[in-house]
Amino acid sequence: MNINGETNVYGIIGNPVSHSLSPLFQNYFLELGQLNGVYVPFHVERDSLTDALSGLIALGVRGVNVTIPYKEDALRHIITDAESAMVGAINTIKFEDGQTTAKNTDWIGVKDALIGIGAGTGLEDSDVLMIGAGGTARAVIHALENMNAVKISICNRNTERLNQLLAHARLNYPRVKFTSIPWEHTEVEQASNSASLVINCTSVGLHGEPFPFAIKGKGFAFDIVYEKKGFTSFCQQAHKCGRVYADGLPMLIAQGAASFVWWHGGQTPDKLATMRWIEQKLGRSQMLLPGWEAAG
Template identity: 40%
Template sequence: MRISGTTKVFGVLGWPVAHSLSPVFQSIAMEKAGEDAVYVPFPCPPERVAEAARGLHAAGVAGLNLTVPHKEAALALAESADSDAREIGAANTWIRTDTGWHAANTDWIGLVRAIRRWDRAGGWDALLFGAGGAARAAAKALAELGARTVWITNRTLTRAEQLVEDAARLWPQTHWSVVPWEAGAVERAAETARWVINATALGLSGEAFPFAVPGEGFAMDLVYRPDGRTPFVEAAERAGRRATDGLWMLVEQGLVSLQRWTGHAVSADEVIAEMQALLGRSGI
C-alpha cells in the first residue's frame, strides 16, 4: 500500500475497537475497488464521541463506520440521516457532506444478506437478544425477512419493552413480544425459534453466554472472533443448532457502507474468501 497526499482516510469509531476486523476486510475491499484509501480504527469513549465527530470531519476523514457503543449516538449527532437510520433509531455509517455527517444504517442489510446465505425460508419465529442499536437493526432485518413472531429479551427489561413497542408500530406484519431475562423464559422461547440472534456485546470479552438456546434451526452472533468461536456460537452448537459468528454480517454491511462512500460495489464472496484464508477459517 502506497500512501500519498491524496489518499482518503476512512475508519471505524468504537469503544473498544482494537478487536475490530473492519480495517482488515475494508483494506482488502478498497484495494479491489481501486481506491487510493486507508481504513483505520479510531478508539473513542462514549463521552467524547461528539467531539470526535467534529474533529474527524474537520480533519477531512472521508467516511466512518460506527460500532459499539456509538450507534444510537451516531444518529443523534449526524446533520442528516436516511430513512432506514431514522426508522431503526441507530446508525452504523457516517457519509461525509460539506457541512457534517449524513447517517445511514447498513447493519440491517448486512444481516438480511447473511441470513439468506443460510436460509431462504420465511414465516419462521425468532429470538433476539439485545435492545440497543444493533438489535434495532436486527429487528428490521427479521421483519424484512418475513419473520412471523420475534421474541426480544434484554438484561434491562424496559429497553426490550421499548423496542417491542417501536417494532410493533414500524413493522406490524410481525408479532413482537418481550421475554424476561430469565433462563426458563428464554429457553421456552428458543424452543419455538428457527433463528436465534445475539445482538448484545456478551462474549466480546470472552465471558460465557448465560443461556442455553435449545431448539432446531440456526443461530447467528453479531459478535465475531478471528476463529469464529464466540461463547454464543458454542452455546448454540451445544444445543444442536447450526451457528456462526458475525463475520458474514460484518463484511456484508461494510461493503454496503463502502459503496455508499465511493460508489464501488465489491463482491462479498471474494472478500470473505480472502478473510477466511487470512484467519484460517472455512465455510460460512
C-alpha cells in the first residue's frame, strides 16, 4: 500500500469498532483492484454522530460503512434509497460531488451468505426462526422475503422491540406470515424443531457468552455474529444439534463487497477467494460454501 497526496480515504464508523475485520478485507479489495485508497476504522461516541458525519465530509473521506450502534440513527441524517428506507437502517455511506447518500447492503450480505452455505432454496416451503429483533433483523427479513420465505417466526427478549419489528414487517411484507415466539426454552426449541433455517440476530456470543437456547431440528443455522475462529456460542449449539452452521463472516464479506462496488464501480470482488484469504490470516478452518464454489 502506497499512501500519497491522492489517496482516497474510506472507513467504518461504530462503537466499538476496534474488533472489526472490515479494514482487513476492504484494504485487500483495494489492493486487488489496484486502487489508490485506504480503509480505516473510526470510533465514534454516541452523542457525536452528527459531528462525525460533518467531519468526514470536511476531511474529504469518500465513503464509510456503518456498524453498531448507528445503523438506524444514521438513516435520519442522510438521503437514502427506497429499499434502505424499507429496511429501516443503513450500513454504507457515500460522499460524492457534494452529496451524502446511503444504502443498505446488509441484506445483500445475508442473502449471499445463505446462498453460500446452501440455504438459498426451498424457503417458500419451510419455516424460518429468527432469534433477536435488533437493527440487523430488518435486513434479515428483507433478504428472506427476497428469497421467497413465507413463514417467519421471531423471538426476542424485549417484547416492545419485538412488537415494533413485527409491526414493521407485517406492514412492509404482507405476503409473509410472521409469528411471535416467547423468549422461553420450550417455545424456542419447539419452533426450532420445525424450522429448516434458524438465524441468530442477537449480539449474544460477541463477547463469548453462552447461547441461551438449543438449536434443535434439521437444516441450517446462521449467525450474524462472527468470531475469529468461526465457532460462536450459537454455532456451538447448532453443531451439537447436528445442523449445518455458519457464523457471520461470509455475510460480512458479501455486504462489504456490495459496498465496495457501490463506491468504486466495476466487478464484485471475488468473495470466495477473500474468504479463504481471511480464514488463512485468522488461522481458522475453511467453511463449506458450496453455493459460492458453484458460482465460480
